[in-house]
Amino acid sequence: MRISPLADDLARLFAQAGHRLYLVGGSVRDALLGRLSSDLDFTTDALPEQVLGIVSRWADAVWETGIEFGTVGITKRGATLEITTFRADTYDRVSRNPEVRFGDSIEGDLLRRDFTVNAMAIELSTKQFVDPHNGLAALADRVLDTPATPQESFADDPLRMLRAARFVSQLGFSPAPRVVEAMREMAGEIDRITAERVQTELSKLLTGAHPRRGLELMVDTGLAERVLPEMPGMRLAIDEHHQHKDVYQHSLTVLEQAIALEKRDDPDAEPDLVLRLAALLHDIGKPATRRFEPGGGVSFHHHEVVGAKIVRKRLRALRYSKQIVDDVSQLVFLHLRFHGYGKGEWTDSAVRRYVTDAGPLLSRLHKLVRADCTTRNKRKAAALQRTYDELEERITRIAAEEDLARVRPDLDGNEIMKLLNLPPGPLVGQAWRYLKELRLDRGPLSHEEAVAELRRWAEENGIG
Structure with missing residues (x-):
């Protein structure tokens, strides 16, 4: 050695x-x-x-x-x-x-x-x-067991139960039956552990080589009910396509597919915690929005909006950083947007908004949306992937023409104040936001067009 x-x-x-x-x-x-x-x-x-x-x-x-x-x-x-x-x-x-x-x-x-x-x-x-x-x-x-009895070990330090799930993910080991039994018996003891320590173990689990195995161990033993209760809660909801056993299994599949896309794009990249959290939690709002429709259908209207709020609350409780909370909740909020694209019906304005709303998360959003395509119908799956290819091509074309990464109004705050004779304040912000919306809808304006639009907006709002 x-x-x-x-x-x-x-x-x-x-x-x-x-x-x-x-x-x-x-x-x-x-x-x-x-x-x-x-x-x-x-x-x-x-x-x-x-x-x-x-x-x-x-x-x-x-x-x-x-x-x-x-x-x-x-x-x-x-x-x-x-x-x-x-x-x-x-x-x-x-x-x-x-x-x-x-x-x-x-x-x-x-x-x-x-x-x-x-x-x-x-x-x-x-x-x-x-x-x-x-x-x-x-x-x-490749077995995970304890030197003393698992009951003694976990009573001394309940965090070891989460470490067991983490090692299952990182090393691909299987827990000994007595370890699993003790985790089931003692899952409630994890409440003795601070949120910060729980978060650290959960993050290590998610960025391991086999996170699905670790998460399944958490759910099967009841640990997840104490740490991330929304995850086992997803087992209650059948997804709208009726293609998966439940939303929980679907979410684990999306997680695995997102990881595959990570590795495809950059085999040497560090695991992407934000993408993996978003993939696991993207449908977290479904149980709360499930409706049984006439004829036997199931709907989950606005589950992305509800899900983003639930994600924000849960990740804050786990003491994740503000940046991670913001990024994961925004990805969850945006993950369904693409399904309004149809066969390319979006205007260039809608494409600009998609890119602008995603901001620096765009590459992650691409992976999340593609990973979320888990239909077993191969023709439908291929069609969805082709449609997303077309959207990415449009984004690339428009970005090359308009520098979408830095969409700004065609006039800055100083020009707005000068043209409208305004002091710094809320009215300048309103004018700036109006011009940004105009920029998203119509693309770049000439200076003369932007000035004319600003003056028209000011007149309509009794400003200046």
């Missing part, structure tokens, strides 16, 4: 000081999977003050923000390393905050870790492999 030269250097320093140093946790797991990163985790029998004495001259930088939990962080030649004294914590099982106690053995330290695949260590001076909980076998079998 390849281990960083930095680890060897550090091991020598600890051995010279009479201490043992172990590579531990996810660092060992990833090394065994052949993907060791430059961010490494270590554990040691040295106390935090002793660790500081050993690394202070060797490291490029040292920080002590986690020292009360026994962790010293360092950087060396661009790598980030964390060294934690053996832990033997106890938990009050009311919060997830441990009563920090330092341990005296690597075996005791590994017992308190979340999953057996993260409970392996390598003693770096001798390269001895330490695996008291058969983590290597679990890694080979």
Whole structure:
């Protein structure tokens, strides 16, 4: 197994000081999977003050923000390393905050870790492999299990249930039956965890390689009811095409298709959290807008409007950033707009509005709309994709002619104030918005046309 030269250097320093140093946790797991990163985790029998004495001259930088939990962080030649004294914590099982106690053995330290695949260590001076909980076998079998019983593990830290779903997504592992059973029994314990920590795990799950698997585990165990209740709620609604078991399954399919489009456009790009959230939640408004029509049909009128509001509320509750909340809710709001395009009936004005309303989200909106085409009728699916191809071609043509990325009125605020003899204020904004709407409807105007339209608008509104 390849281990960083930095680890060897550090091991020598600890051995010279009479201490043992172990590579531990996810660092060992990833090394065994052949993907060791430059961010490494270590554990040691040295106390935090002793660790500081050993690394202070060797490291490029040292920080002590986690020292009360026994962790010293360092950087060396661009790598980030964390060294934690053996832990033997106890938990009050009311919060997830441990009563920090330092341990005296690597075996005791590994017992308190979340999953057996993260409970392996390598003693770096001798390269001895330490695996008291058969983590290597679990890694080979791609199974997620806990060192202690899952009930003990999740009672100590309920966030581990979400971490289980996250690892299912990131690693493609299957949870052991006893882990799934404990998650079902204890799903309500997740309420002890702050929204910020839940959001972090959910984001990591969504940007993993297999997010559908992680989300299905959350729904099947009841975790989603506590974290993202609108997701299992979508199982109540049959979609309008009657082509899917329910809106929930349809949404998971759209998520997978959006990910495929991500990779198609740029195989090396980082996972797009905003697109993935929008794909998962684009039909979140359907249960609230479902109507059974005469003749056996089902409608979901304005579900994109209702959905955008629900998305905004839920993502705020999960403490997502304002930018993510705004972007995801706008994509959900716009995802049905294309279906009014028909066979190309939109005017150039409608195309301009589509582009302007999407703004910097346009490329994501393209992917979302294409991913949302999940009909099993191959001819219909191909026709929808061709129609969207035509829309994109029109957008490209109009953009080349008019610079759609920066649609602005043909007169700026200073010109408006000068022409109408207005001071800065709300009237200038009204005039500016009027000219922008005109620009969207008719395309670029000459300066003379814009001035004439402004004066006509001012006269009609008794201004100037």
